[in-house]
Amino acid sequence: MLNVGKIEEGFVLDHIAAGKSLSIYEHLQLDKLDCTVAIIKNARSNKKGKKDILKVECDINTLDLDVLAFIDHNITVNVIKNGEIVEKKDLVLPRQIKNVIRCHNPRCITSIEQELPHIFYLADAEKEVYRCKYCEEKYTEMAK
Amino acid sequence: MRHLMSPLDFSTEELDKLFDLANDIEQNPQKYAHACDGRILATCFYEPSTRTRLSFESAMTRLGGRVIGFSDAASSSAAKGESVSDTIRIISCYSDICAMRHPKEGAPMVAAERAGIPVINAGDGGHQHPTQTLTDLLTIRSMKGKLDNFTIGLCGDLKFGRTVHSLINALVRYKNIRFIFISPEELKVPDYITDMLKERNIPYEEVIRLEDVMPHLDILYMTRVQKERFFNEEDYVRLKDFYILDTVKMTLAKKDILVLHPLPRVNEISVEVDDDPRAAYFKQAQYGVYVRMALILTLLELA
Numbered sequence: 001m002l003n004v005g006k007i008e009e010g011f012v013l014d015h016i017a018a019g020k021s022l023s024i025y026e027h028l029q030l031d032k033l034d035c036t037v038a039i040i041k042n043a044r045s046n047k048k049g050k051k052d053i054l055k056v057e058c059d060i061n062t063l064d065l066d067v068l069a070f071i072d073h074n075i076t077v078n079v080i081k082n083g084e085i086v087e088k089k090d091l092v093l094p095r096q097i098k099n100v101i102r103c104h105n106p107r108c109i110t111s112i113e114q115e116l117p118h119i120f121y122l123a124d125a126e127k128e129v130y131r132c133k134y135c136e137e138k139y140t141e142m143a144k
Numbered sequence: 145m146r147h148l149m150s151p152l153d154f155s156t157e158e159l160d161k162l163f164d165l166a167n168d169i170e171q172n173p174q175k176y177a178h179a180c181d182g183r184i185l186a187t188c189f190y191e192p193s194t195r196t197r198l199s200f201e202s203a204m205t206r207l208g209g210r211v212i213g214f215s216d217a218a219s220s221s222a223a224k225g226e227s228v229s230d231t232i233r234i235i236s237c238y239s240d241i242c243a244m245r246h247p248k249e250g251a252p253m254v255a256a257e258r259a260g261i262p263v264i265n266a267g268d269g270g271h272q273h274p275t276q277t278l279t280d281l282l283t284i285r286s287m288k289g290k291l292d293n294f295t296i297g298l299c300g301d302l303k304f305g306r307t308v309h310s311l312i313n314a315l316v317r318y319k320n321i322r323f324i325f326i327s328p329e330e331l332k333v334p335d336y337i338t339d340m341l342k343e344r345n346i347p348y349e350e351v352i353r354l355e356d357v358m359p360h361l362d363i364l365y366m367t368r369v370q371k372e373r374f375f376n377e378e379d380y381v382r383l384k385d386f387y388i389l390d391t392v393k394m395t396l397a398k399k400d401i402l403v404l405h406p407l408p409r410v411n412e413i414s415v416e417v418d419d420d421p422r423a424a425y426f427k428q429a430q431y432g433v434y435v436r437m438a439l440i441l442t443l444l445e446l447a
Contacts, residue, residue: 107269109248114227116254134250135271 004038006083010057013068014076018042021052024075027067027100033058066094070101070130093128096121101130101139108135146443147256147263151277151314156291163282165447166431166438170286173206176437179446180209186239187213188231188255189266190222190246195407196266196275199429200243203436212239229258236260241444244268262443270306275439276406277310279432284363286431287402287424292318295360299326300367300387300412302333307406308367312337316346323348324357328383331369353386358396364389366405366425368412390414397422404428 016024021039030037038055045051056063060079068075069091079087102118103110110116110132119133130139147153154162169176185204189197192215201211214220221231228246232255235242243264244252249271256263267273285291296315298308302325312333315321323341325333325348332350341348351357358364369387371380389403394417405413405425417423441447 105249107247107249107271109228109246109250109254109268112248113229113251113254116229132250134253135269136249 002040004040004055007036007038007055007057007080008083009059010035010055010080011060011063012078012080012085013054013056014051014078015045015048016052016054016075017072018048018050018052020072021054024054024068024071027071028064030054030056033062065089065091066097067100069093070097093122093125096133097130103132103135103137103139105132105135105137108132108137110134145262147252147259147265148274148439148443149253149256149263149265150272151274151281151310152317153274156317159278159281161447162278162435162438162442163285165441166282166434167286169437170431170434176207176441178208179441180204180207180444183207183209183241183444184239185209185211185213185440186235186242187211187215187266188220188235188242188244188246189213189215190217190220190244190251192216193245193267195429196245196273197243199275199432200264200266200436202433203440206433207437207440209240209440228254231255232259232263241440264439264443270304273306273310275432275436276307277314278435278439279428280307280311280365280404280406281314282435283404283424283428283431284402287427288362291315293320294362295322295324296363296365297324297326297354297357297361298333298365298367299354299389300369301331302327302367303331304370305367308333308365309337311365312341316341316344321346324361325350326352326354326357326387328352328369328379328386330375330379330383354389355393355396358393359398361397361401363402363404364397366403366409366412368408368410387412388414389417391416391420394420394422 021041035058040053042050043053073091073093077089078085098117098119110118120130120139121133123129123131187197187200197215204211228251236259241262243266244255245266246268249269252263252265252268265272265274302308366389369384401422403423407425
């Protein structure tokens with residue numbers, strides 16, 4: 001069993017679906033932070049059997065919770081101060097996301113317009129459906 | 145400042161006001177002959193569309209305004225690689241209102257975000273064509289006197305036809321509308337539309353033969369069945385005649401049925417039906433000018 005030490009200040013993202021941590025690392029642009037990041041893959045989980053965990057030693061405000069909620073709103077976000085969990089944040093599906101995913105509809109204006117942001121809005125919260133602001137094409141996992 | 149991107153941008157109350165204005169224009173054209181004196185409409189058409197463009201040009205001219213523009217991308221700065229955002233900023237300096245058609249979906253919305261003037265979506269790819277829907281609604285309201293309590297049959301290509309999807313989305317806001325979708329299996333209305341109707345408890349049925357439902361319809365909205373939509377020639381030949389409206393099928397219809405078509409037609413309505421007083425598709429084209437006149441006045445806040 002691998003041991004990764006406690007962090008003093010930052011956040012721990014727990015219950016990430018096994019194998020998804022790297023994708024979250026990229027979406028949250030953690031590579032751009034000058035701090036300690038631990039990526040734990042396939043950790044043992046009582047609930048799921050396997051899970052991923054991310055430990056990031058930095059200011060909690062640097063984390064874009066909207067992006068995280070879009071990727072998986074079932075992730076647990078633990079805020080750490082002085083080595084202890086001081087807060088658990090609930091993730092809520094964001095109403096709009098900007099430049100997190102791209103519209104893959106070749107007929108959409110985003111495919112040709114210079115520097116146009118790729119904006120998706122939450123069209124159906126129950127079914128977790130996001131649509132492109134411009135062409136209204138439904139975002140599908142395949143296009144992620 | 146308001147724009148028109150989708151037919152749902154206007155509430156039903158706002159649509160009533162717009163249609164009242166269109167009807168007043170129809171009755172009293174002289175009253176509006178100088179309403180847009182000194183105003184300029186820019187028609188930015190990145191793909192050819194004679195009918196819609198001329199309808200906008202006719203509308204502005206009848207209001208006393210003037211029109212500038214281009215009718216295909218090749219004759220615009222888009223051919224040099226200019227973005228929609230830049231083009232509309234320039235057009236905003238030259239005109240007071242813009243009607244834009246673009247093959248890319250969402251292009252008029254990009255224009256509206258950057259424009260200093262109202263932008264009307266005059267068709268963006270297979271996405272929206274709101275002024276066609278306004279035309280359809282005005283025609284129904286003017287000729288039936290109401291936009292509720294009727295059975296409408298939509299016939300032909302219900303899968304790819306954006307005018308059909310827009311019209312359904314606009315009509316579900318009114319009371320007691322019953323839909324009958326008449327199409328081959330290959331061109332059935334998409335699931336997201338029927339799912340929406342189920343969710344809202346709006347009655348609909350899907351049938352293959354037009355003759356079977358003709359007696360029940362208050363309105364028949366015809367669309368063109370395009371050969372290229374079929375996987376093989378055999379299926380096309382087998383099905384295409386189901387969707388040709390002729391005088392024989394018209395004998396099955398109610399005495400006051402309204403036959404509509406967004407035009408252009410190819411052969412799906414026999415020419416002999418044109419003389420039937422229930423054929424309203426050319427009148428519909430006339431209403432297309434009135435509703436665009438009313439829309440220009442409304443967006444320019446001159447109404």
